Amino acid sequence: MKTIVIAAQKGGAGKTTLARNIAVAASQDGLRVLCFDLDPQGSLRAWWEGRQADTPAMLERDPSPEALRATLKAAHAKFDLCVIDTPPAAPEWLSEALGAADLALIPVRPSPDDLRAVGATIAAVNHARVPFAFALSQTPRAKITEEAARVLAQHGRVAPINIAQRVSYAETGATGQGVTETSDGKAAAEITAIWTYVKGILHG
Known part of the structure; x- marks a missing residue:
């Protein structure tokens, strides 16, 4: 089982949006996907509880950070991928979660504030010695997006x-869907491409 941790210490970067959409895309790709919500706000779990489809899966209760590695080990035989959402902060246990990952995916908005704040997340993933990749999120069609990249x-x-700023990302947060399950072809193409890219890193 491969494990992806979605991490960004800047609030509003789009972690939960990326987590749920990657999980749905991977499920549609035939993988058995498990999600953990380690963010106290519980947005990923709230989305999942409003979902009609059986996949991706969540446990009855998310593991505590201390129990994360043991829970991952127990799930190893039943799932192909685990997607872990984390809080917009740097709790002491974040390094433990990152250390258990095969990849850290870091969403970043193309703004000066977000680019300044990303240094803390880079330091955390480097300290955990986990491979990582950035995903630009909520991107406008503007020069600042290219500069951020x-x-x-x-x-x-x-x-x-890039993950553009589209209404469907917000709407599916309320409907329990992924954008790849909607009629928004542009959003679906973005997430499918992101998942293909991530899958290549995990299995490359």
Whole structure:
């Protein structure tokens, strides 16, 4: 079983949006996917509880950070992928979660504030020695998006497709869907491309 941790210490970066959509896309790709919500806000679990489809899966209760590795080990035989959402902060246990991951995926909005704040997340993933990649999220069609990609590329891999600012990402948060399950073809293409990119890293 592969494990992806979605991490960003800046609030509003789009962690939960990325987590749920990656999980749905991977499920549609035939993988047995398990999600953990380690964010006290519980947005990923709230989305899942409003979902009609059986996949991706969640446990009856999310593991505590201390029990994360043991829970992952127990789930290893039943699932192909675990997607873990984390809080917009740097609790002491975050390094434990990152250390259990095969990949850390870091969503970043193309704004000066977000680019300044991403240094703390980069430091955390480097300390945990976990492979990582950036995904630009909530991107406008503007020069600042290209500039942000160039800045991030100095620190690590950047997904070759951006997650644009689209209403469907917000709407599916309320309906319990992934955008790949809606009629928004552009959003679906973005997430499918992100998942293909992530899958290539995990199995490359």
